Amino acid sequence: MRNDAKLLNPNDQNLNNIYMSMIDNTNSLLSVPTGSLAIPQDTCKTALLLSLIIPTYQESENIQSIIKILTQIFDDSIPGEYELIVVDDDSPDDTWKLAQSLMPKYPQLQVMRRQSERGLSSAVIRGWQMARGDILGVIDGDLQHPPHIILRMLEAMKKNADLVVASRHVDGGGVSSWSFMRRFLSRGAQLLGLIILPEILGRVSDPMSGYFMVRRSCVAGTTLNPVGYKILLEVVGRGNVGKIAEVGYVFCERKQGASKVTWKQYVDYIHHLLRLRLSTGRLEKFSQSMGFPIGRFLRFGVVGLSGVFVDMAVLYFLSDPTTLALPLTRSKIIAGEVAIFNNFLWNDAWTFADVSAQQRAWKQRFKRFVKFNLICLAGLVLNVVVLNVVFNLILANRYIANLIAIAVATIWNFWVNLKLSWRVTQVK
Numbered sequence: 001m002r003n004d005a006k007l008l009n010p011n012d013q014n015l016n017n018i019y020m021s022m023i024d025n026t027n028s029l030l031s032v033p034t035g036s037l038a039i040p041q042d043t044c045k046t047a048l049l050l051s052l053i054i055p056t057y058q059e060s061e062n063i064q065s066i067i068k069i070l071t072q073i074f075d076d077s078i079p080g081e082y083e084l085i086v087v088d089d090d091s092p093d094d095t096w097k098l099a100q101s102l103m104p105k106y107p108q109l110q111v112m113r114r115q116s117e118r119g120l121s122s123a124v125i126r127g128w129q130m131a132r133g134d135i136l137g138v139i140d141g142d143l144q145h146p147p148h149i150i151l152r153m154l155e156a157m158k159k160n161a162d163l164v165v166a167s168r169h170v171d172g173g174g175v176s177s178w179s180f181m182r183r184f185l186s187r188g189a190q191l192l193g194l195i196i197l198p199e200i201l202g203r204v205s206d207p208m209s210g211y212f213m214v215r216r217s218c219v220a221g222t223t224l225n226p227v228g229y230k231i232l233l234e235v236v237g238r239g240n241v242g243k244i245a246e247v248g249y250v251f252c253e254r255k256q257g258a259s260k261v262t263w264k265q266y267v268d269y270i271h272h273l274l275r276l277r278l279s280t281g282r283l284e285k286f287s288q289s290m291g292f293p294i295g296r297f298l299r300f301g302v303v304g305l306s307g308v309f310v311d312m313a314v315l316y317f318l319s320d321p322t323t324l325a326l327p328l329t330r331s332k333i334i335a336g337e338v339a340i341f342n343n344f345l346w347n348d349a350w351t352f353a354d355v356s357a358q359q360r361a362w363k364q365r366f367k368r369f370v371k372f373n374l375i376c377l378a379g380l381v382l383n384v385v386v387l388n389v390v391f392n393l394i395l396a397n398r399y400i401a402n403l404i405a406i407a408v409a410t411i412w413n414f415w416v417n418l419k420l421s422w423r424v425t426q427v428k
């Protein structure tokens with residue numbers, strides 16, 4: 001396209017405009033997918049062999065070098081069959097802008113600028129969602145992952161591996177100059193992982209590695225749900241990964257730019273391990289085979305129970321003769337609404353945390369709260385109707401009838417809220 005553009009006469013204003021728009025086209029940013037973090041099944045028409053994501057935050061000092069080195073490697077080995085996708089979280093040092101300015105020089109380069117979502121793992125997944133490759137990979141943008149081993153990784157993929165991990169803990173691997181403390185923390189984290197999730201962490205020697213590639217078919221259709229930095233755990237834990245290969249590498253020292261690792265990453269890591277433990281356990285497998293989210297339903301039930309206590313406490317505080325002694329109906333309406341508010345907060349932060357993490361804006365939260373209120377209100381009406389029907393027509397025991405009514409209303413509340421309030425919409 002750029003060669004054609006050169007043929008145009010730059011003195012002609014119209015043609016010049018067309019020329020500029022062609023340049024713009026070659027330079028346009030990738031759109032940012034929203035909604036769930038699911039990996040699409042199909043590659044589009046122009047499928048490629050490899051899509052390599054380079055997540056960046058404040059890497060303006062490194063971005064040019066890494067693009068140049070990777071392009072040289074791939075142009076020599078798999079020309080035209082790869083793409084490099086820089087996913088930058090709107091770095092204040094304008095990494096994305098610098099990357100974008102390199103696009104005309106490196107036609108295999110694509111750039112995504114994320115403005116409303118943050119974090120290394122989700123950046124990688126958003127990149128994969130827009131990728132065209134049959135093999136999906138990731139490499140740090142700070143040159144700490146030596147690019148030259150990538151061809152060995154690709155070789156291993158071609159020999160039928162589903163996943164190839166660049167590992168610091170196999171032959172040829174290591175860390176160049178980590179402090180004792182960082183080595184200790186890294187090994188400690190791995191040990192903890194082996195205790196909590198042996199079937200996942202035990203499959204790779206370096207589960208903390210951020211340098212790997214995976215066959216798209218092993219993760220297609222899977223919704224990844226990472227916390228923090230360790231996306232490889234998600235891929236091994238939730239994907240359908242068979243053969244795994246490893247290639248040794250030495251984690252180099254950063255020469256330019258600053259590390260983004262903080263204590264929060266260690267806390268996130270533990271949170272991530274626990275979440276994976278719960279969501280890949282037997283209960284979750286059973287619930288998948290039943291087509292009903294049992295774990296979520298149990299959490300919803302626990303939250304509902306907490307609402308009963310809140311309701312009771314507020315009712316006591318407002319209406320008891322020894323406290324405020326307000327009229328009973330007025331007190332009950334307030335107590336009910338406070339309990340609904342309590343339940344909403346816990347459901348948003350816990351029961352449906354994965355969904356609300358994708359829809360954080362205040363307007364979206366408020367919408368969910370209004371829907372939750374309306375659905376709970378309808379649930380109350382349903383509760384009363386079922387109680388009357390069962391008591392008058394089926395079983396003349398008011399307590400058993402009430403239990404049945406509560407069960408029906410709870411399932412209604414759960415199911416309709418799942419489908420309406422905490423719904424994941426897939427919008428491009």
Ligand SMILES: Nc1nc2c(ncn2[C@@H]2O[C@H](COP(=O)(O)OP(=O)(O)OP(=O)(O)O)[C@@H](O)[C@H]2O)c(=O)[nH]1
Pocket residue numbers: 054055056057058059087088089118119120123139140141142144254258259260261
């Ligand atoms: N898009 C995006 N990229 C990130 C984010 N945090 C880190 N990165 C990038 O992810 C890669 C790894 O991050 P680093 O801070 O270097 O972490 P590390 O290599 O494990 O640790 P160091 O040895 O201290 O550098 C780098 O390319 C970062 O620029 C983020 O929140 N969003």
Ligand SMILES: [Mg+2]
Pocket residue numbers: 140142144254259
């Ligand atoms: Mg780094």
